[in-house]
Amino acid sequence: MPLLFFFFFFFVTPTLSLIQEGLLLLEAKKQLLPSSSSSLADWNPRDPTPCNWTCVTCNPNTSHVISLSLSSLSLSGPIPSSLCRLPSLSTLYLDDNFLISPLPSTLSLCTSLTHLNLSGNLFTGPLPSFLSSLPSLLHLDLSFNNFSASIPPSFSLFPNLRSLNLVQNLLNGTIPSFLTNLTTLTSLHLSYNPFLPAPLPSEFGNMTNLQDLSLSGCNLLGPIPASLGKLSNLRNLALTYNSLQGAIPESLISGLTSIVFLELYENSLSGSLPRGAVWNNLTHLEGFDASGNDLTGTIPSELTRLKKLGSLNLFDNNLEGSLPESIVEAESLYELKLFNNSLNGSLPSQLGSNSPLQTLDLSYNNFSGEIPAGLCRRGALQEIMLIYNSFSGRIPESLGDCRSLMRVRIRNNNISGTVPEAMWGLPHLYLLELDENSLTGSISTYISGASNMSSLSLSFNMFSGSVPQEIGNLDNLVQFVASHNRLSGRIPTSVVKLSQLGKLVISDNELSGEIPLGISALEKLNDLDLSNNKLDGNIPSELGTLPVLNYLDLSGNLFSGRIPIELQNLNLNLLNLSNNQLSGEIPKEFDNENYKKSFLGNPGLCSSSSVSGLCQNLGEKKKNKIKYDWVFRFIFVLAGIVFVVGVTWFWFKFRSIKKMKKKVRPNMLKWRSFHKLGFSEYEVVKLLSEDNVIGSGASGKVYKVVLSNGEAVAVKKLWGPKNRTTVSEKDGFFEAEVETLGKIRHKNIVRLWCCCNSGDSKLLVYEYMPNGSLADLLHSSKRSLLDWPIRYRIAIDAAEGLSYLHHYCVPPIVHRDVKSHNILLDEDFGAKVADFGVARTFSRVTQGAESMSAIAGSYGYIAPEYAYTLRVNEKSDIYSFGVVILELVSGRAPLDPAYGDKDLVKWVSSTLEQSGEDQVIDPTMDVKYKGEIIKVLNIGLLCTNPLPINRPSMRKVVTMLHEISAIPRTTSGKLSPYYQEEADNENHHGNTV
Template identity: 55%
Template sequence: MRRVVVLLSALWVVLHLWLPMVFGLNQEGLYLLEARGGLEDPGNALLDWNPRDVTPCNWTGVACSFASGEFVVTAIDLGNLNLAGPFPASLCRLPHLSFLSLASNYINSSLSSSSLSPCSSLIHLDLSQNLLVGPVPSVLPSLPLLRHLDLAGNNFSGPIPPSFAFFPALEVLSLTSNLLNGSIPSFLGNLSSLRQLNLSYNPFAAGPIPPSIANLTELETLWLADCSLVGKIPPALGHLSKLVDLDLSRNYLTGGIPESLSSLKSIVQIELYQNSLSGRLPSGLSNLTALRRFDASINSLSGPIPEDIFSMPLLENLHLYQNQLNGSIPSTSATAPYLLELRLFQNQLTGPLPAGLGAISRLMVLDLSDNHLSGEIPRGICDGNMLQELLLINNRFSGGLPLGLGECRTLRRVRLSNNQLSAEVPALMWALPHVWILELHNNSFSGRITPDIAGAANLSKLIIHNNQFSGVIPAEIGSLLKLYDLSASSNRLSGPLPVSLGNLSQLGQLDLHNNSLSGELLPGIQYCKKLTLLNLANNNFGGGIPPEIGNLPVLNYLDVSANFLTGEIPLQLQNLKLNQLNLSDNRLSGSIPPIFLNEAYKSSFLNNPRLCWDLHGPCTRSTTSKKRRKLFWLLRASCSFLAAVLIVGIAWIYCKYRKIRKVNQGQLKLNNWTVTSFHKVGFRSNEIMEFLDEDNVIGSGASGKIYKVVLGNGEAVAVKKLWRNSTKADDNHDQDDVFEAEVATLGKIRHKNIVKLWCCCSHKDCKLLVYEYMPSGSLGDLLHSGKEGILDWPTRYKIALDAAEGLCYLHHDCAPPIVHRDVKSNNILLDADFRAKVADFGFAKVVEGSMSVIAGSCGYIAPEYAYTLRVNEKSDIYSFGVVILELVTGKLPVDAEFGEKDLVKWVLGTIQQRGEESLIDPNLGLCHKEEVIRVLHIGLLCSSSLPINRPSMRKVVKMLLEVGGRGNPLGWSKKGKLSPYYHEEVKSTTS
C-alpha cells in the first residue's frame, strides 16, 4: 500500500511539472504579465517575469501559497521599484491575492471603483508615496477582508467618502499627506476595530476633533497633525487606554490640555506643539508610566511646571519652549534618570537650577535660553558624559563655570552669552575637541585664552566680546583651521597679533576692536582669502597699513580707526568692494587713493592731519595765496557756467518731455527707448541709462552684464544689459533669443520665489531688462566667495525650500510648464532677509521636446541631456540636486580637488569611503547633523543618473517641508527617521 501511495505521489508531481510545460504559463501568470505590460519599468526590476516559466511564484515581488492542490499567488510586493503608469487593474483578477503593495513608485492617474472591486480577498493594500489623483475610491469599504489601507503621500483630493464609515474590519487607515478637504468626519468613530488613524498634513476645512474618535477603543496611533483643527481637545480622548502615539501638532487648538490625558496608561509620545493652547499643564502626568516624549512647545501655556512632570519614570524628551511658563524649574528634574533633552527656552522661568541637574541623567541637550534664571550653573551638569548642547543665553546666571565643563568632551554647542558669569574659564574648556561654537560674550569672564585652545579642532565660532579677558592671543589659535568667526572685542587683550592668524584660511570675520593690542597690523593677512569683516579699531597698532589687505577678494568691512598707524594709504585698497571703511584717528599721511575721493567716504579719514584731499595731483602744503586765488576764481567761473548749462538743460528737457510724452497700455518711448512694463513702475528709462557704467557692475554672465541702479526715489533695481553680439554669449543663442525668452517667461510669472521683472527697454541693438534688486546677491557668491559663514543651516534650508517652491511653480503651476534649463547657485538670488528667488530665464523654454543646443552650466547639466538634448522638468531637478549638494557641502559643482569627477560623483564616492557626516560643510558644525543629512539625501535623489528616479519638484517641496517638520509625504517615518523606502532610494543612487 505504501508503494502505491509513493507511486501516485510521484506521478502527481510529474504531471504538475510536465503539463504546464506543455500548456504554457498558468492563468495567474498571464494576469501578472498583463499588469506589467501597462507599467513602465526603466530599471528592469521585473526582468525575471518570464512568460516561459510554469508559474509566477519565483518572480520578483510575487509570493505564493499552496491551496486546493496547487500554488496560487497570495502576495505581491512591488514597492520602491520605480514603476510608472496607471494602477494595474488586472492584479485584482488574482482570486487569492491578500497582500498588495505598490508603495513608493510613480503610479499615476486616478483609482476607479471598477479596478478595485474585484480585489475581494485583499487584507493589506498599500499604494502610498505615488502620484495618484482624484477622489479617494468609495468602493474600498466593500472589500470584506481589508485590514490595512495606506494611501499616504499621493494627491487624492475631495472629502473622505461617507462609505468609509462601513469598513467591516479595518485596523489601519493612513491618508497622510494628500490634498483632502472637507472636515474630518465624525463617522470615522464607527470603525471600532481601528488601531491606527493617520490623517496628518491634509488641507482639511477648519473644524474640531470629532468626539466620536474616543469610541475607537482599540486605537494605538492617532495622527492629526496639520489638519486645520480648531476648538478644544476633547477630554474623552483620555479613554483611549491603548493609545501609544498622539499627535495633534501644528493646528489651531485652544483651551487647556485636558487632565484626562493623564489616564493614557500606554502612551509613549504626546505631540501638541504649535497650537494656541493655554492654561496650566495638567497635574497627574506622573501617571503616564510609559511616556518618553512630551512636546507642548509653541503655545500659550502659563503657570508653573508641575513637580510631578519629571516623575514619569521613562521621560526622555520634554519640550515646553515658547510658552509663558513661570516659577522655578522643579527639583525633580534632577532625579529623572532617562532625561535626554530639556528645552524650556523663551518662557518666564525664574530662580536657580536644581543643584543636581545632569548628575544622574544622560542629559544631551539643555536649552533654557531667554528666561530669568539665576544662580550658578550646576557642577554636575555633564556628569552623564553625554551633554552636547548647553544653551543658557539671555538669563541672569552668575558665578564661575563648573570645572567639569572642561572635561565634557561631548559638547558641541556652548552658548552662555548675556548673563552675569565671571571668573576664569576652565583651561580645558578652551580645548573641547567637538565644540563648533563657543559663545561667552556679554559676561564678566576674566583670565587668558590659554594655549590649550589648540585642541579645539572643530571650533568655527569663538565669540567672547564684552568680557575682561586679558593677556596675549596665543599663537596656538592659528591651528584652528575651521575657525570662521573670531570676535573678542571690548576686552583687555594686549601684545601683538600672532603671525599664525595667517593660517586661518576659513576665517571670515575678525573683530578685535576696543582692546590694547599693539605691534604691526596683521602680518600674513593675505592668506585669509575668505575674510569679509576686519575690525581692529581702538587699539595700539603702529606701522603702516599692509598693502596685502587690498588683495583680500571678499573683504567688505574694514575698520582700523583709533590706532597709531603711519605712512600712506596703500593704493591696493582700491581693489576692495567696501561697504564700510574707517581709517580715522590715526597718523596717516599723503594722498587719499582716488577711488575714495567722494562723499560716500567723507567720514572715513577724519583726524589724520597729514592726509589731504586732492582731485588733480599729489598733495602739497606749499601752495601760495596767489595760486589759491586763481583756484578760487577758476572754481567760481566753473560753477557759474555749470549753473547756466543746468538751467538751460532743465528748460529743454521739460519742453522736450511735454512734446513727446506718450503713454499707451504700459508702453512709452523716451529718448527713442521703448519700455514695456510688466508691473506698475515709478521710474523712467533715462533714470537708468546714466548709471550703466563700470562702477555699478555687480555681475556678469553668459548673456550680459548686470548693474545696480539707485533711482531718484531711493529704490534700487538690477539692470541686465545684454551683450551686443554673440562673442560673450553662446554662438547659437544670441541676444534676441535671450531677450525674448526672458521677457516671455518672466513677463507672465507672478510668484514670491521668482525674481520680479519690472520692465524691459530696447533701442536698436541695445536691450535692457530691469529686475527687482536682490541686495544679498547670489547664493553662489555667498557660498563660494568666503561669505559662507553667514549662511547657517536654518538659512541654507530656507533657501533650498524657497528655490524648490519657485521651480515647483514653473513645473506644475504654469500652463504649459516651463523648464528653466540653467538652474545653478548663481541664478538663485537672495534679498536682505536671505529669501531666495530663482532668476535668469535666458535659456528657459516651454516643455516642447528636443533642443538644438545644450544649455546650462558645467557641473549642473543632467547626464542624459548631453547626448539626447531632451528637455523636460527632470533636467532642472538634476541641477537643483546639485544646488542642494552645494548647500550641504559648501563645495563648487566642479573643482580641481574632485579630479575628473563632478560634485555629484565626488559626494557618492565620499559617502562610500568616509560616510555622510564627513560631507557636511565645516562652517555648519554638526548640531543640525540629522537634518542636514536628510537634505543631502534629497539632493542625491534629485541628482540621480536615471531621470525616472528623480522626484518631481512637487515631491521635492514636500520632502523639504518634512525636514523642517512641516509635512510627512516622502522619505521619513513619523518619528523623523528615514523609512526603508528612502534608504533604498539612496542606496540605489549611491551604488
C-alpha cells in the same frame, strides 16, 4: 495513467501558472518603465518565472507572487491593471514614484491585498471610494499625494483596516466623525491637510484601539475633547499646528495611561498644567511636549518625577516659579527645553547627575545661582544653552572633562572666574559662546585640541594675555570674536592658516605689532575688525586681494604710511581707517564725501577733491602742476585731433565696404518669429554694439536695443563655438531656449519675440525688462526699492510662472536653473521667469532621469538630491524657488562666506533655532508686515525641505502665497508650518544672461 495525471497536475500546472504571472508582470513593466531603465533589468521574458526577480516575493509553498515592492524606482504613468490579475498578491508598494491618476477600478479585484502603499506620487482627484471594498486590506497609505475633496463616507466601511495614512494631501471638508466606525483601527494619520476649520469630533474618544493618532495641521478649533482621555491604548498623540484653545483637560492627562509622546505645541492652549494624581497614572510617559502654547503657572513636581520621562519640552510659554527639585528623579531624562518662559530661582544641584542628559536649554528666563556641577556626570551632555539669564559663580570644572559637549552658549549672564583649561580643547565642541560675562584668565593653549571648533565668541569679558599661536590649528574655525577684552601681544601669525575664517573681530583690546603677513590666504574673510588696539606699521596691500571682504575697520590704532590703492579693489560695505597716523593721498575711489568719516583723525592724509576735514595741500599742488604742463597738454591734444580725423576717415571707408557685404547677409540669416513683430529683425542686428551691452555670462552677451519705433528689446547673442562653455554646448542652450520659450504664453514668463540661427551667429530677442534681475536689486545698494509688498508680489509672480511650467504645459517643463538672477523685473517690478537654456520637459526627465551627466543650475540653489543623484524633476525647481523666497525674506545671497560651510538654507535653519526669526528677516523691511513675512518664510522652508517628497507642488505654493494676503497682518507670531499643505486646485540694468 492516474499516476501520470497526478504528476502533471502537481508539477506542470503550477509551472504554467507561474509563467502566466511572469507575463503579467512583464506587461506591467512595459507600462511603468522605459526600455532603457535598468531598475528591473532582470525582469526578462527569456526567464518568465518571476520568483527570483528584483522586488518580487513568492510564497515558498505555492510559488505564487505575494508581494511587489516597487518603491522609489521613478515609475511613471497609471497603475497597470494587470497587477490585480495576480491571484495571491497581498502586498503592493508603489510609493515614492511618479504615478498619476486615476487609480484603476480594477484595484478592487485585488481581493488578497493586505498592504497597499501609494504614498509620494502624483495622484489627484477625490479618494477612490472602491478601496473600502477590499476585504482583506489591513494597511492603506495614500500620504503625500494631491488627493482632494472630502473623505468619502465609504472610508468608514473598511472591514479590517488597522492603519490609515492620508497625511499631506489636499483634503477639505471637515474631519468626519464616521471614521470612528473603524473600530479595528490602531493608527490614524490625517495631518497637514487643508480641512475646514472645525472642532475635533468628540466621537474620536470611542476609538479605544487607537495607538497612534496624528492630527497636526488640520485646522482644528476649540478645546481638546475631554473624551480623548478614554484612549487608554494611545501611545502617540500629535495635535500640533492647530488653533486649539483652552486648558489641557485633566482627563486627557490621567486617562492616557500608555502615552509615550504627547505633542501639543503651536496652538493657543492656555491655563496651568494639571496637577496632582493625574500624572501618577502616566507610568509609561516618555516624552511630554507642550511647548509654544500659552501655559501659565508653575511646573508640577508630579510631572518631573516620572521615572520614564525622557523629553520635557515646555518652551515658549509663560511659566513661572522654579524648576522643581523632583526633576532629579526623572532617571531617563535626556532632553530638557524650558527656554522663553519666566522661570526663576536656582537649578537643582543634582540636575543631570542621575539621568543621561544630552540637551539642556534654559535660555531667556530669570534663573540664577550656579551652574550644577553634575550636568555631564553620565557623559552624554551635548548641548548646554543658558543664554540671557542671571547665572553666577564659575563654570564647573567638570565641564572640562565633558568630551561629549558640542554646543555651549552661556552669554549674557554673570559668570566669573576662569574657563576650565581642558574645556578650551574639547574635541567635539564646535560652538563656544561666552560673551557678556565677567570671565578672566587667558585663552589656553589647549585650544589646539578643539579640532571641530567653528565659532568662538568671547566678547565683553576680561580675558587677558595673548591670543595663542595654537589657534591656527583650528582648521574649521569660521568665526573668532573676542572684542572688548584685555588681550595683548601680537596677532598670532598662525591666524593666516585659518582657511575657513569668515569673521575676525578682536577690537577694543590692547593688541600691538603689525598685521601678519600672508593674510591674503584668508580667502573667505568677510569681516575684519581690529579697531581700537595699538597695532602699528603699514596697512598691508594684500588686504586688497581678499575676494569677499565687506567690512574693514582698522580705526583707533597706530597705522602709518600710505593707504594701499589695492583697497579700491574691494567691494566694501564699511571702511573705517580713522584715528591712525596715515599720510599721503587718499585713493581716488575713496576721495569723496561718502568716505569722509573713514579717514578723520589722520593729520597727514590729503584729499584732492576738497573733502572737508582733510588737508588740501595736494589739491593746490595739482593746480600748479597744470599751469606748468599746459604746453605738453596742448601738444597731446593736437596729436589727438590728428588721430581722430584719421580714424574717422578709416571708419567711413570701412563702413562703406561693410554695407556692400551686408546686402548679401540678410539672405543668409535664418530668422524665426514667435509673435507678430512691430520691428524689422535686421534692424536689431544693426544696433548690436558694445555700447549697448548690459550683461554678460557663461552663455553669451546681452544687449539693450532701442528700435526706431521707440520699443526696447533685449538681445542675447550666444558665444561662438570657441568661447562656448561645455554645459551650454552639451545641453544645446540655443535649441532648448527656443524650444521652450517659443511655445509658452504666460504673463510671468519672459517673452521671446524671435530668434536667428545662421551657424556661428545665434541671437535671441526678448522683451526688455527695465529693472533687470531680482538679484541685481536685492543684493545691491538698490535693495531699498524692494519693500515687502513688492517682494511679496515678486514671489507670487515667479511662483505662478513656475506653476504654469509644471502643471499647465504639455508635457510639463522643469526649468533646472531657478535663481534670483533668472527672475527679471519690468517697470512696475512685476516678475517674469527667464533663461530656459537648460530646461527639460517631464517626458524626457521621467524617462531618462538617470542619464543626466552633469549638474545644471547654480550653487546655492541646487536641490540636495539633484547634486547627489543627477536625477531631476519638478521638486528640484521647488527647492530652488524656496531659496529665492529665503533671499526675499532675508535680503541675503544664497552663498556667503559669513555662513561658514553652510549655504542660505542651512544658515536660516540654524539661525531660527539659535536666535529666532528676527535675526533672519531683512531689517530694512517695515515691522508691520512681520506676520506676512513669517508666513512666506514658512513657505520657503517647506520648499527647501531636504526630502523631495515633503516639498509642496508649485500649485500649492501659489495657493499658499495668495492666501497669506487674506489673513490679517500681525506684528508677532511664532514660526509654524500653518501652511504646510494649504488648499490647492492643482550688476546690470535690464536683462542678464
